[in-house]
Amino acid sequence: MGSDMMLSARSRGTASSRKYQEGSSFDLTFHDLNYTVGKGENAKQILHQISGSFKSGHLSAIMGPSGAGKTSLMNILAGLKKGGIEGRVDVNGAERKFKTFRKQSAYITQKDHLLQNLTVDEYMTSAAHLKMGNNASEKEKKLTVSQLVFILSRFGLDSSSSLQCVTLLRDIARSGRTVVATIHQPSSRLLELFDHLYIVAGGSCMYQGPIQSLVPYLKTMNLNCPSHHNPTDFAIDVASGEYGDVLSKLVDGVENGKRIYQENSPSTSALPSIREDLGLNEEDENDAMLDGHSKKKDRKAKNKDRIMYGAPFHYQVAILLGRTWKTIWREKILTTMRFALHVCISILLGLVYWQIGEDANEIFNNSGMIFFSLIFILYVAMMPTFLTFTLEREVLVREHLNKWYSLKAYYLAKTLADIPFQIVFPTVYLIPVYVMSNQPMCIERFSMLLAITICMSLVGQGIGLFFGAAFDIPVASYFAPISCIPFLLVSGFMLKFKAIPPYLSWISYFSFLHYAFEGSMLAIYDRDRLPLNCSQPYCHFRYPQKFLEEFDLILNSYFLSIVGMLACFLVIRLAGYFALLFKLRHVR
Numbered sequence: 001m002g003s004d005m006m007l008s009a010r011s012r013g014t015a016s017s018r019k020y021q022e023g024s025s026f027d028l029t030f031h032d033l034n035y036t037v038g039k040g041e042n043a044k045q046i047l048h049q050i051s052g053s054f055k056s057g058h059l060s061a062i063m064g065p066s067g068a069g070k071t072s073l074m075n076i077l078a079g080l081k082k083g084g085i086e087g088r089v090d091v092n093g094a095e096r097k098f099k100t101f102r103k104q105s106a107y108i109t110q111k112d113h114l115l116q117n118l119t120v121d122e123y124m125t126s127a128a129h130l131k132m133g134n135n136a137s138e139k140e141k142k143l144t145v146s147q148l149v150f151i152l153s154r155f156g157l158d159s160s161s162s163l164q165c166v167t168l169l170r171d172i173a174r175s176g177r178t179v180v181a182t183i184h185q186p187s188s189r190l191l192e193l194f195d196h197l198y199i200v201a202g203g204s205c206m207y208q209g210p211i212q213s214l215v216p217y218l219k220t221m222n223l224n225c226p227s228h229h230n231p232t233d234f235a236i237d238v239a240s241g242e243y244g245d246v247l248s249k250l251v252d253g254v255e256n257g258k259r260i261y262q263e264n265s266p267s268t269s270a271l272p273s274i275r276e277d278l279g280l281n282e283e284d285e286n287d288a289m290l291d292g293h294s295k296k297k298d299r300k301a302k303n304k305d306r307i308m309y310g311a312p313f314h315y316q317v318a319i320l321l322g323r324t325w326k327t328i329w330r331e332k333i334l335t336t337m338r339f340a341l342h343v344c345i346s347i348l349l350g351l352v353y354w355q356i357g358e359d360a361n362e363i364f365n366n367s368g369m370i371f372f373s374l375i376f377i378l379y380v381a382m383m384p385t386f387l388t389f390t391l392e393r394e395v396l397v398r399e400h401l402n403k404w405y406s407l408k409a410y411y412l413a414k415t416l417a418d419i420p421f422q423i424v425f426p427t428v429y430l431i432p433v434y435v436m437s438n439q440p441m442c443i444e445r446f447s448m449l450l451a452i453t454i455c456m457s458l459v460g461q462g463i464g465l466f467f468g469a470a471f472d473i474p475v476a477s478y479f480a481p482i483s484c485i486p487f488l489l490v491s492g493f494m495l496k497f498k499a500i501p502p503y504l505s506w507i508s509y510f511s512f513l514h515y516a517f518e519g520s521m522l523a524i525y526d527r528d529r530l531p532l533n534c535s536q537p538y539c540h541f542r543y544p545q546k547f548l549e550e551f552d553l554i555l556n557s558y559f560l561s562i563v564g565m566l567a568c569f570l571v572i573r574l575a576g577y578f579a580l581l582f583k584l585r586h587v588r
């Protein structure tokens, strides 16, 4: 049955245990909506001057043939779509304010995305913390979660589950919420649970009214539903054109959603003026439109997060951090494999470059080994990040749009949660290869090289996050690794800095690989390193300073290399943040 579903906030003060739920009941009306996708010759109009109304306390169903425009309409009503739309969506008779609307409503899509590795109880507890914030006690949150788990646990996976699910939705609607769900092929028994039916066909409304009035309405157009035939199946057949070209007549009959059909009334009834219908006075309206008026505006300016989200910023970060940690920790196979990969490659490299660190004749091989290590760390931080993040992004979109938390809180928690891994993995990698390849046994040099390696890991993870935020897996998996190539070319390892053409050399200032190569060479060979061992009559690079001169590194500073890498890290992180922001604003 149902696919997408939207729920509004409940009525005021219906139960003390739910006092955290702010907002009032709201009726949702939409007027003359046109929705067009694409531009110019490719433009396609999906919704045509469609109107309608969904009332609080009612369970409403949107139905229609495949491709009729149900999902598009739901996305617009939920506030997920903003572009290509003409017309108006009103809440309690006043134009909808997106920010408050999103807080007051929840949108659940058929393809719901959840974080793996969290139990239902953990997921709901984190949701309760985020949505209820400090306004509810721990006890209230636990009670709410256990009540919901109890209700949901009654569903099995058999055919009656859809009936139970709709019964639950109806109960939710009866508590004062506006519940709208799109449904496909409901049974007659299931349909009886709905209060209001809205049928879309070809981007227009062909019926709006009570379920029981559908058959009489079709009859007025000489469309007689055969006895024992499911009325909605019949209506869908009609909408699909199986009973001739009657769609325009049906659309006119309800004025494309402007009128609600009522059986036994001489004609269809016009949508009432929402303000009159609800008997709203000024005070009510102020309450309903949380951000509309002066008193609340002041409070809002003081603490935007408190108004927009259930929990304050630091609380959101703490909950998200805990949740992310749990999921990473439970990704045992991936985490163990990553750990093992770092150790194995490190030992392999140590064996290949066994004891070359003090040998003047091996200086190029040694620098190559260090540079390779940096590239390895870059890629092993980048690849899993964009692969996992492209999947997690859908969870973020759903939860953020349902106002569980702000993007800033999510991004900060995500960054903080990963930092321990970006420290542990490079350390685990560096120790064996450092010892086996016989690098200088000096804690200062090791720490300097480790700091560069950790920065590289952070940068790699940032690049992964950026591509995971901006693109889907096929594009990200292709472009993320390739994006590093220009920076690799100007790193100073492939080509000495002086040999880089002047019109390209500026790229090296943005190249984290340039800073990484420079910093790592200075860590190993600068600071008055003693002459290297020379097993032959003449070793050109017996004195490490000569090697640094050869690579134009002699005047460079390790400190600036670290600063350069941190700057690259910050820029990439910001780019990832803005990519996510863009995605959230242009979702679907």
Ligand SMILES: Nc1ncnc2c1ncn2[C@@H]1O[C@H](COP(=O)(O)OP(=O)(O)OP(=O)(O)O)[C@@H](O)[C@H]1O
Residues within 6 Å of the ligand: 037, 038, 044, 046, 064, 065, 066, 067, 068, 069, 070, 071, 072, 073
């Ligand atoms: N971004 C888009 N670009 C091009 N066409 C689109 C886009 N979004 C929707 N459509 C088209 O608009 C029409 C309505 O789509 P929509 O998903 O709203 O229908 P629907 O009634 O929900 O269909 P279904 O029941 O099959 O999910 C379909 O023909 C669909 O292919």
